[in-house]
Amino acid sequence: MSRSLHPLFHEIATAPTEEVLRFRVMDNISHYFGIQRWGISLIDSANNLVSFDARGVSDSFAERYQKFGIPVDPVLKFVLNYHAPAHEELVLPKGTWKQSELYQRCCSTYDHEHIMTGPVLGQGQLIGTINFARVGHGPAFNQFDLSRFGAVCTHFSTRLAELRKHSVADSNPYWQSLTPRERQIANLVAQGLTNPEIGAALWISRNTVKQALKRMFRKLEVSSRMEMVLKLRDGLDK
Incomplete structure (x- = not known):
């Protein structure tokens, strides 16, 4: 065999x-x-x-x-x-x-x-x-x-x-600045999910998602989801 x-x-x-x-x-x-x-x-x-x-x-x-x-x-x-x-x-x-x-x-x-x-x-x-x-x-x-x-x-x-x-x-400093949980959220945002849908997918509350996105926006110095996705495009799941 x-x-x-x-x-x-x-x-x-x-x-x-x-x-x-x-x-x-x-x-x-x-x-x-x-x-x-x-x-x-x-x-x-x-x-x-x-x-x-x-x-x-x-x-x-x-x-x-x-x-x-x-x-x-x-x-x-x-x-x-x-x-x-x-x-x-x-x-x-x-x-x-x-x-x-x-x-x-x-x-x-x-x-x-x-x-x-x-x-x-x-x-x-x-x-x-x-x-x-x-x-x-x-x-x-x-x-x-x-x-x-x-x-x-x-x-x-x-x-x-x-x-x-x-x-x-690893060569994208913006991606490196995020925590593992924030990276999960970023990938789901890139897929077009809403805050409630992201919360359901990750088993966290809608408010937790909202607060995480606020922190991510500050870290990345962006004001919209689209800007965030563009800055992180090298690290996001394809």
Whole structure:
């Protein structure tokens, strides 16, 4: 029976920084999927590579794949189009993998017999990929591998988004000036809730909400809810 992914999910969920998140996945993922080579690539909004972590992958392969592999990679194309994980047997007709341009140009030279790629998503966009390869005579990836891999990609993407949001919020001095309760209230104000609705959501009185907003207005030096939301936009829940 396959190993439970829950220990890995816990490692992902408790990662305190983006760097630690990447390292935890890189250090542990092979134990769950029987892979010999793997990596994580992250890009910015202009599609520039901002980080690349890999195990068992040579610099020469990375360079060759960037130059010759990406334009002809059917698995990556599927991930780009559908924001879902895929392996070669999912996207190519049965028995044609070794005749594909990607295999001929890149994978055969470096003994990548089977590959699987999954999306890293942020704000509805593809911001990276997680990449697996099995070498030698290992089995191809199957539907069960794909489902489990999809769960890892979801957990990784969620935690990465949380860490990046907190990083942006931490740079906003107005957000930092608020207490945890005031931040809760600010998020509900941004959602358009009234004072009675905020009170009901947080189990506090309407007057408590009113007094909290007065304090928040003074701290932030604003006179309206709209001004407050604009000053706090970097920290508010999206």
